[in-house]
Amino acid sequence: MPIFHLIANGLAPLTLLGALIAYLHPPAFLVFQSSFLWMFAATMFALGVVLKPEELQATLGRPRAIVQGVAVQYSVMPLLGFLAAWLSGLPPALALGFIIVGCAPGAMASNVIVYLAGGAVAYSIALTTLATLLSPLFTPGLVELLGNAFLPIPFWPMLWTIIQTVLLPLLAGMLLRRYLGRRLATAEAVAPAVASLAIVIICSYAVAANQARLAEVGALVFLLVVVVNALGYLLGWQAARLFGFERRLRLTLAIEIGMQNAGLGVALALKHFEPITALPGALFAVWCIITSAGAAAWYRRHHHREATLLP
Numbered sequence: 001m002p003i004f005h006l007i008a009n010g011l012a013p014l015t016l017l018g019a020l021i022a023y024l025h026p027p028a029f030l031v032f033q034s035s036f037l038w039m040f041a042a043t044m045f046a047l048g049v050v051l052k053p054e055e056l057q058a059t060l061g062r063p064r065a066i067v068q069g070v071a072v073q074y075s076v077m078p079l080l081g082f083l084a085a086w087l088s089g090l091p092p093a094l095a096l097g098f099i100i101v102g103c104a105p106g107a108m109a110s111n112v113i114v115y116l117a118g119g120a121v122a123y124s125i126a127l128t129t130l131a132t133l134l135s136p137l138f139t140p141g142l143v144e145l146l147g148n149a150f151l152p153i154p155f156w157p158m159l160w161t162i163i164q165t166v167l168l169p170l171l172a173g174m175l176l177r178r179y180l181g182r183r184l185a186t187a188e189a190v191a192p193a194v195a196s197l198a199i200v201i202i203c204s205y206a207v208a209a210n211q212a213r214l215a216e217v218g219a220l221v222f223l224l225v226v227v228v229n230a231l232g233y234l235l236g237w238q239a240a241r242l243f244g245f246e247r248r249l250r251l252t253l254a255i256e257i258g259m260q261n262a263g264l265g266v267a268l269a270l271k272h273f274e275p276i277t278a279l280p281g282a283l284f285a286v287w288c289i290i291t292s293a294g295a296a297a298w299y300r301r302h303h304h305r306e307a308t309l310l311p
Contacts, residue, residue, distance in 0.1 A: 003193075004189045004190050004192070004193035005189065005193075006198050007192075007197060008049060009195040010196070011196045011199065011200070011289055011293070012289045012290045012293040012294075013157075014196065014197075014200045015199065015200050015203055015204075015285060015286050015289050015290075016286055016290065018200040018201070018203065018204035018207075019203060019204055019282070019286050021204065022204040022205070022207040022208035023207055023208070023211055023212070024130065026209075027208075028202045028204075028208070028209035029201065029205045029207070029208040030205065030208050030209065032201055032202075032205045033159075033205070033209075036107070036201070036202050036205050036266075036267060036270060037161070037164075037165050037267055037271060039198040039199075039201050039202050039267075040165050040166075040198065040202055040263055040264060040267040041130040041164070041165045041168075041169040042169070042194055042195065042198045043194075043195040043198045043199055043260050043263060044132070044165065044166050044169040044170045045169040045170070045172055045173040045191075046173060046191035046192065046194050046195035046198075047099050047128070047129075047170060047172040047173060047191075047195065048169065048171065048172060048173020048174040048175075048176070048177065049106050049130070049173040049174075049176060049177050049180075049187050049188065049191040050173075050177075050187075050188050050192060051125065051129065051173070052125075052176070055074065062123075065123065065243070065245065065249065066123070066126050066127060066130060066232070067127070067241050068239075069123070069127045069253050069256065070105075070127060070131050070134065071248075072235075072236060072239045072253065072257055073102075073105035073127065073131050073256060073257060074105060074131070074134070074138055074142065076232065076235045076236065076239065076257055077101075077102040077103070077105060077228075077232055077244045077257060077260060077302065078099070078102040078103045078142045078146060079100020079102070080102055080228045080231055080232060080235075081098040081099045081100070081101055081103065081146070081228065082098075082102065082146045084098040084102075084224045084227070084228050084242070085097075085098045085099050085146075085147075085150060088220065088222070088224055090221070091276075092150040092299050093150075093151060093273060093277050094152050094221065094276050094277065094280070095274050095275050095277060096147050096150045096151050096269075096273065096284070097265070097269055097276070097277045097278060097279055097281055098224065098228065099142075099143055099146050099147045099278045100143055100147070100265045100268055100269050100277065100280075100281065101137045101228075101260050101262055101265040101281045101284050102142075102146075102228070102260065102261045103138070103142040103143045103146070103265075103278055104129070104135070104139055104260055104261040104262070104264040104265040104268070104281075105135070105256070105257075105261060106128045106131035106132040106135060106160045106198065106256075106264075107130045109213075110123055110124060110255050110256050110259040110292070111128055111129060112216055113255050113289075113292045113293060113296050114251070114252050114255050114256075114296075116197075117251055117255065117296035118248070118251075118294070118299070119248050119249075119251040119255065119301050120248045120249050120251075120252045120294055123249060123252050123253075124252050124255070124256060127253075127256050128254075128256070132166055132167075132170060132261075133167065133170075134265070135143035135160040135162055135166055135167075135261075136159055136163050136167050137159070137191075139158070139162060139264070139268075140155045140158035140159045140162065141155070142154070143155075143158065143268075147174025151273070152273060154272050158268060158272055158274060161267075161268060161271055161272070162268070165264075166264065166265060173191075175210065198283065199263045202263050202266050202267060202285075203262065203263065203266060203281075203282045203285040203286060204282075206266045206269075206270065206275070206278040206279065206281065206282035207279075207282050208285075209270070209275040209276055209278065210276055210278065210279045210282070212241035213276055213279065214279070221279060221280055221283060222283055224280070225280060225283045225284045225287050226287060228284070229249050229258055229284065229287055229288050229291060230258075230291075231258065232257045232258035232259075232260075233254045233255070233258035233291075233295075234254075235255040236253045236254035236255070236256065236258055237250050237251075237253070237259060239253065239257070240252075240253040251299065253294055255296075258291075258292065259288045259289075260284060260288065261293050262281045262282070262284045263281075263285060265278075265280075265281035265284070266278045266281035266282055266285065269281055293305075
């Protein structure tokens with residue numbers, strides 16, 4: 001199904017296009033105000049459908065590497081988000097957005113980027129899955145710990161939102177996969193496209209809801225997004241070197257750390273805080289997808305060229 005393949009692999013340009021349309025004509029996406037949480041639930045349901053048990057079983061043979069990777073996910077980016085919020089001097093509601101993004105690891109898009117870059121896909125899926133399963137407790141807990149300096153944090157409502165939009169849809173998708181039979185191939189082709197469209201709509205809605213504020217704080221917020229994203233990639237790679245990972249695992253961990261589940265961050269911000277709190281997540285989603293997709297293409301070409309030059 002070429003159209004679904006095209007949509008799934010076109011996440012970067014589609015996200016950018018959606019953000020531009022949302023900025024120029026906000027009503028095009030403001031209609032999704034009451035349904036953005038369902039959109040995110042659709043992405044997690046799709047992840048459950050495409051999750052292959054055999055890939056996870058193979059990767060679970062390296063539990064230490066998985067635990068190390070998830071530990072980096074739940075430490076490096078939350079701290080970077082907190083530093084961006086603390087040092088920027090932004091209004092509290094906006095600064096909190098960086099903390100929420102930093103505390104929401106495990107982006108489904110990272111699995112696709114790792115595949116395109118030639119990384120360790122099974123390791124990427126294992127990290128995404130474990131981080132997602134831990135997110136109902138870890139994400140609101142870290143947001144409460146780091147974000148209370150800026151605004152009161154509703155821990156239990158956030159926990160329930162994540163259970164509803166992350167954990168339950170993921171488990172439902174995994175359960176459905178067992179009963180699809182001959183339809184599994186079709187579902188695996190359709191699910192990534194559904195997830196991509198849902199992420200585009202969520203992030204575009206966040207841009208539309210903040211269109212008037214972008215002119216006031218857009219430049220500083222975007223600069224902070226660029227810095228946090230770049231440091232995430234760098235520190236993820238360096239952490240993997242410290243753990244003694246081989247190159248493919250280093251590449252995978254760098255992508256997993258630099259790419260946050262900005263869709264989840266945006267959904268939480270829109271649900272529990274002011275619309276402006278979702279702005280960092282929306283810009284981060286657009287930027288990290290563009291940078292990771294571009295870097296993956298360069299990395300794959302570069303190392304393919306190196307391989308062809310070897311005797």
